[in-house]
Amino acid sequence: MPLETLASVVGASHIITDPDVLAGRSVDHTGRYRGRASALVRPGDAEQVAQVLRICRDARLNVTVQGGRTSLVAGTVPEHDDVLLSTERLNTIGDVDSVERRVEAGAGATLAAVQHAASSAGLVFGVDLAARDTATVGGMASTNAGGLRTVRYGNMGEQVIGLQVALPDGTLMRRHSLVRSDNTGYDLPALFVGAEGTLGVITALDLRLHPSPSHRVTAVCGFADLEALIEAGRTFRDVDGIAALELIDGRAAALTGEHLGVGAPVEGDWLLLIELAADHDQTERLADLLDGARLCGEPAVGVDTAAQQRLWRVRESLAEVLGVYGPPLKFDVSLPLSAIAGFVRDAVALIGDQVDDALPLLFGHIGEGNLHLNVLRVPLDREKALYGPMMDLIARCGGNVSSEHGVGTRKRPYLEMSRETGDIAAMRAVKAALDPTGYLNAAVLFD
Amino acid sequence: MPLETLASVVGASHIITDPDVLAGRSVDHTGRYRGRASALVRPGDAEQVAQVLRICRDARLNVTVQGGRTSLVAGTVPEHDDVLLSTERLNTIGDVDSVERRVEAGAGATLAAVQHAASSAGLVFGVDLAARDTATVGGMASTNAGGLRTVRYGNMGEQVIGLQVALPDGTLMRRHSLVRSDNTGYDLPALFVGAEGTLGVITALDLRLHPSPSHRVTAVCGFADLEALIEAGRTFRDVDGIAALELIDGRAAALTGEHLGVGAPVEGDWLLLIELAADHDQTERLADLLDGARLCGEPAVGVDTAAQQRLWRVRESLAEVLGVYGPPLKFDVSLPLSAIAGFVRDAVALIGDQVDDALPLLFGHIGEGNLHLNVLRVPLDREKALYGPMMDLIARCGGNVSSEHGVGTRKRPYLEMSRETGDIAAMRAVKAALDPTGYLNAAVLFD
Numbered sequence: 102m103p104l105e106t107l108a109s110v111v112g113a114s115h116i117i118t119d120p121d122v123l124a125g126r127s128v129d130h131t132g133r134y135r136g137r138a139s140a141l142v143r144p145g146d147a148e149q150v151a152q153v154l155r156i157c158r159d160a161r162l163n164v165t166v167q168g169g170r171t172s173l174v175a176g177t178v179p180e181h182d183d184v185l186l187s188t189e190r191l192n193t194i195g196d197v198d199s200v201e202r203r204v205e206a207g208a209g210a211t212l213a214a215v216q217h218a219a220s221s222a223g224l225v226f227g228v229d230l231a232a233r234d235t236a237t238v239g240g241m242a243s244t245n246a247g248g249l250r251t252v253r254y255g256n257m258g259e260q261v262i263g264l265q266v267a268l269p270d271g272t273l274m275r276r277h278s279l280v281r282s283d284n285t286g287y288d289l290p291a292l293f294v295g296a297e298g299t300l301g302v303i304t305a306l307d308l309r310l311h312p313s314p315s316h317r318v319t320a321v322c323g324f325a326d327l328e329a330l331i332e333a334g335r336t337f338r339d340v341d342g343i344a345a346l347e348l349i350d351g352r353a354a355a356l357t358g359e360h361l362g363v364g365a366p367v368e369g370d371w372l373l374l375i376e377l378a379a380d381h382d383q384t385e386r387l388a389d390l391l392d393g394a395r396l397c398g399e400p401a402v403g404v405d406t407a408a409q410q411r412l413w414r415v416r417e418s419l420a421e422v423l424g425v426y427g428p429p430l431k432f433d434v435s436l437p438l439s440a441i442a443g444f445v446r447d448a449v450a451l452i453g454d455q456v457d458d459a460l461p462l463l464f465g466h467i468g469e470g471n472l473h474l475n476v477l478r479v480p481l482d483r484e485k486a487l488y489g490p491m492m493d494l495i496a497r498c499g500g501n502v503s504s505e506h507g508v509g510t511r512k513r514p515y516l517e518m519s520r521e522t523g524d525i526a527a528m529r530a531v532k533a534a535l536d537p538t539g540y541l542n543a544a545v546l547f548d
Numbered sequence: 549m550p551l552e553t554l555a556s557v558v559g560a561s562h563i564i565t566d567p568d569v570l571a572g573r574s575v576d577h578t579g580r581y582r583g584r585a586s587a588l589v590r591p592g593d594a595e596q597v598a599q600v601l602r603i604c605r606d607a608r609l610n611v612t613v614q615g616g617r618t619s620l621v622a623g624t625v626p627e628h629d630d631v632l633l634s635t636e637r638l639n640t641i642g643d644v645d646s647v648e649r650r651v652e653a654g655a656g657a658t659l660a661a662v663q664h665a666a667s668s669a670g671l672v673f674g675v676d677l678a679a680r681d682t683a684t685v686g687g688m689a690s691t692n693a694g695g696l697r698t699v700r701y702g703n704m705g706e707q708v709i710g711l712q713v714a715l716p717d718g719t720l721m722r723r724h725s726l727v728r729s730d731n732t733g734y735d736l737p738a739l740f741v742g743a744e745g746t747l748g749v750i751t752a753l754d755l756r757l758h759p760s761p762s763h764r765v766t767a768v769c770g771f772a773d774l775e776a777l778i779e780a781g782r783t784f785r786d787v788d789g790i791a792a793l794e795l796i797d798g799r800a801a802a803l804t805g806e807h808l809g810v811g812a813p814v815e816g817d818w819l820l821l822i823e824l825a826a827d828h829d830q831t832e833r834l835a836d837l838l839d840g841a842r843l844c845g846e847p848a849v850g851v852d853t854a855a856q857q858r859l860w861r862v863r864e865s866l867a868e869v870l871g872v873y874g875p876p877l878k879f880d881v882s883l884p885l886s887a888i889a890g891f892v893r894d895a896v897a898l899i900g901d902q903v904d905d906a907l908p909l910l911f912g913h914i915g916e917g918n919l920h921l922n923v924l925r926v927p928l929d930r931e932k933a934l935y936g937p938m939m940d941l942i943a944r945c946g947g948n949v950s951s952e953h954g955v956g957t958r959k960r961p962y963l964e965m966s967r968e969t970g971d972i973a974a975m976r977a978v979k980a981a982l983d984p985t986g987y988l989n990a991a992v993l994f995d
Contacts, residue, residue, distance in 0.1 A: 200782065201884050201917075245731050258735065259706075266974075274970030282882035282916035283948040284692050284742055285955060285966040286993065287975045288705065291738030295731055312786040335647065339759040341826045342788060379788045386828070435729035437648050469729035470648075501730040508732060519732040523721030527713075527982070528734045534981030535974070546733060 103160045107142055107184075110152045115143040115190070126167065127179055131428035133481065134175035134510060136544070138165070141185040147265055147273055147304035150186065154302065154541070155271025157184050163543050166298040168209065168240025171232040173431055174509025176244065176297055180544040188239050191304055197222035201279060202310040203262060208239025208303045215308065224310040227254030231420055239303045245295035247505030249416075252338055252346045252468030253378075254311060256505065258294040263307030266293055269300070269536035281309060292531070297507050298542040300535045314378035317344065318387050319409040322400040323351070323369020327442050330371045333394040334467035335438055337375055340390060344378035346468040347416050353423065353462040353475075357415050360422045366401045366415055373467070374416055376409075419464055426460070429475035430484055434495045435504035436470045444498045445472075451490055452476055456483045471504040492518050510544045550607045554589055554631075557599045562637070564588040573614065574626055578875035580928060581622035581957060583991070585612070588632040594712055594720055594751035597633065601749065601988070602718025604631050610990050613745040615656065615687025618679040620878055621956025623691065623744055627991040635686050638751055644669035648726060649757040650709060655686025655750045662755065671757040674701030678867055686750045692742035694952030696863075699785055699793045699915030700825075701758060703952065705741040710754030713740050716747070716983035728756060739978070744954050745989040747982045761825035764791065765834050766856040769847040770798070770816020774889050777818045778914065780841040782885055784822055785915035787837060791825035793915040794863050800870065800909040800922075804862050807869045813848040813862055820914070821863050823856075866911050873907070876922035877931055881942045882951035883917045891945045892919075898941060899923055902934045918951040939965050957991050 108116050117123070123138045139162070144150045157164045165179040167187045179185060191207035194214055198204065199222045206215050212226075212233040219226040230236065230248030238257075240246075242264070246257045254260070262283075265275045276290055293300055324330040330348060337346055349372040351365070358365040366372070375390075377383035384404055391400050403409035423429050436444055445463065452461050456479050465472035479487060492502050496518040503512055503519070516525060529547065532539070555563050564570070570585045586609070591597045604611045612626040614634045626632060638654035641661055645651065646669045653662050659673075659680040666673040677683065677695030685704075687693075689711070693704045701707070709730075712722045723737055740747055771777040777795060784793055796819040798812070805812040813819070822837075824830035831851055838847050850856035870876050883891050892910065899908050903926050912919040926934065939949050943965040950959055950966070963972060976994065979986070 200886055245735070247729065247731075251729070256729075256731075258738075268970070268974060272970050272973070274974050275968055276971055277968075278948060279884050279946040280882045280917045280948060280951075282694065282698070282703075282913075282918045282951045283966075284694075284703075284952050285948050285950045285959075286742075286963060286971070287747075287978060288692070288738050288742050289971065289974055289978075291705075291735050292978075295733075295735050300734075314788075339827075341761075341828070380786075381788070381833070435727045437726050439647055466729075470727045471729045499726040501725060501727065501732050503732045504727075504729045505731050512732075516733060519730075521722055521724075523715070523719050524723055524733070524736065526719070527715060527721050527736055530981045531734060531736075531739075531978060534977045 102139060103156055106156050111142055111144045111149050117141040126185055129175040129178050134178045136179040137182050138179045138185045139182045143187045143190050145190045147267060150302050150304050151267040151271050151273045153186055154267055158540055163540050165542055166302050168237035169235040171236045172509055173506045174511035176507055176509035176545055178510055194218045203307055204310060205307050206238050207305050209237050212236050219310045223313055225313045227260045227311050228257050231417055238306055242294050242303055242306055243298045244507040249345055251466055253344050260309045261290050261294055261306055262309050264290045264293055264303055265305040266301040266303055269541045297545045299532055299546050315380050316382050317378040318383045319376045319403040319412050320387060320400045321366045321412050322373050322396045323367040323398050324371045325397040327371050329395040330373050331438055331441055333373060338468035342377040342379035342383055345376035347374040348465045348467040349416055350463040353419055353464060354415050357418050357422045361418060366412060368398045423475050426477040429477050430479045432474040432491055433504050433506040434472050434500050436498055436500035438470050440498040447494055455487045508546050513548050549586055550603055553603050558589055558591045558596050562590040573632055576622040576625050581625045583626040584629050585626045585632045586629045590634045590637050592637045594714060597749050597751050598714040598718050598720045600633055601714055605987055610987050613749050613989055615684035616682040618683045619956055620953045621958035623954055623956035623992055625957055641665045650754055651757060652754050653685050654752050656684050659683050666757045670760055672760045674707045674758050675704050678864055685753055689741050689750055689753055690745045691954040696792055698913055700791050707756045708737050708741055708753055709756050711737045711740055711750055712752040713748040713750055716988045744992045746979055746993050762827050763829050764825040765830045766823045766850040766859050767834060767847045768813045768859050769820050769843045770814040770845050771818045772844040774818050776842040777820050778885055778888055780820060781914035789824045789826035789830055792823035794821040795912045795914040796863055797910040800866055800911060801862050804865050804869045808865060813859060815845045870922050873924040876924050877926045879921040879938055880951050880953040881919050881947050883945055883947035885917050887945040894941055898937055903930045955993050960995050
């Protein structure tokens, strides 16, 4: 281990070899995926990141990059005594350019910090998700994170207009566009976005910001069956001003309501949270839209911020509440809308066949056909029996095995289910071009 | 020349060696860029494209790909006795999936044909530009074309959700997503989009479609100075329902109006075409918005289709009318909004210094800070004296040397002005990984 060389670059206090720290850093959030790391290195700027990479490459050490470590597919678990490279010190956020609506952020800045910078300038950042206080924008770009606002603003990739990247050969590259409209050469930012750290370490980002809508209205509506909800989702995702469109399993909402001591916001086996936001009042339009849908019972509508926050709490607390049952087995999948009801029926049957007593609960971003299927009470030794067949089912339904969480270590064996041979070969060629020895984030994406 | 081998793949009638045809195919639309081709090959399907590539690579022949040949940066001019590979026969358009709002199109399908397929299904394709009857969706994806609707729907890249590509090694890859939400591996479509055919030949595309707005209103407004127009553009680009935001030089509008025999639609040194489109009436909102802008005189408003078409004609006929003066020298540039007025002032001064009698005329997509500066009456022997200094000026103003036309052959020497060394090195590494001998579209992008 070239610890001294690394220490001369980042400072001795930023090389950590304490076994407890390393063990805590070598496991995913479920505690199910465990690896082993030889050191944690915390570079203080992009040049240091590049130097750390060069030193590790030359010493034939694998490097695993860590941001907020909120990956849901074990994307930051080191497999082979890796050096852990943390972006946590790269957390500077520049001044917001409110005319061009952009801000430069270090990869280690949290989503919440970027959101705060944007809102302080009267603007809004286009991505929001539950792990906002921990997830870093570098990690979110590396995984092309989606979330609660995708139906309006797109995924993380659609917010990235420039990048600084430390490449596997230890050089730095900067794609710095002051303006978004730019057709000068390959769209390298789009290549690094979603590459899960396998092609380089994102050290800084130019992020697009959006005007903040002055009017907002939120509703939670109940549906007697999933088909009726999907039909409503199909209509609502197209309306002007759509700002959120979240499917919530009625049973999950009931559990959450119980946990929060507030009860479910509305009746219904399936709930839909819909939000409109625009520069003029949307209350009447929302009422008109809901009039046309096959709801069961009256929707709960929030016209002021406090009421809206109450409605959102049911959705936002889902992950936490489900976690009370132990880490759920998570499937993040996107499907054609027309295939969703059939998939859910078959998936529930599959789960029942494989694991007695398992409890499948769904939520997701119905505008994108993106479902989060969480299966509670799956013993560790039954996971494998469920995982492969579920991936098969997703592929058979015309879906993608990863919608917004990425491939990570978890779904590595299933890449071929969504990607054909020529595609994977092209991906591998790009990987080999930038990282010929394959030392960077070696555990993710490719088998 | 392995003409017989090529003929055995595509059929003898699809190998053309007639010198007149080849000469016509080896020149850009201005007649200023001229190259030389040894044959024109017209494969009939993706497999044939792949085979043609393999044969040419093995025979050490350069290949230049041609779609509609509407490149404004000499992007399809062969430099070295190339084989011209035309995508014109790959023009099938599949059935529109109106639930998932997507359609599969062959690379050689024209934009107009895709637009027609979309509108027949009650949907709209997100990109529109003047060359719609000629430009092919394959070429438009290869150059990440923008156009008249970018302010609403983004560029071509934002419409592409899947691709089939014949790679330089003669293999085919297919990224086929039935749903847009997809984080399964590298975003290869985003890499091929905008690569100007240097990484492979796009043979088919899965294109995203959008709901068709039921209400539309259009206005052309006059401004006494450019600053006032930019200020209005800054406000309007953020409003909900914005569907177009086009800057038109008052002198250019006057020339066009004269040419069309209709006169300029409104008074003003600078004109702005603004369009709102949504699922509810926008007429009042537009009136409110225009009330708040510093217009000179009354705007011309079009509430019905016929009136809207009349307003659009001034914008749509610009290129044709300017062409009457001979091919203009074109600069396609994007700039921060705050830099535009200064850039225009300096650019006009630069043109005056370098070329007596030259007439600079501007139009562009002000929402993206994208200007098309057309300089009329520039003698061929003065072009060079103007081009480099203009690229310098763009870079000094914080702009991009290509906003939506690409780099092509024309701007190849200026790539370093918008891209730093590490960035170009990374681009070259990707190119070398996929096309190690550099035979595909060798004339474009890299110097």
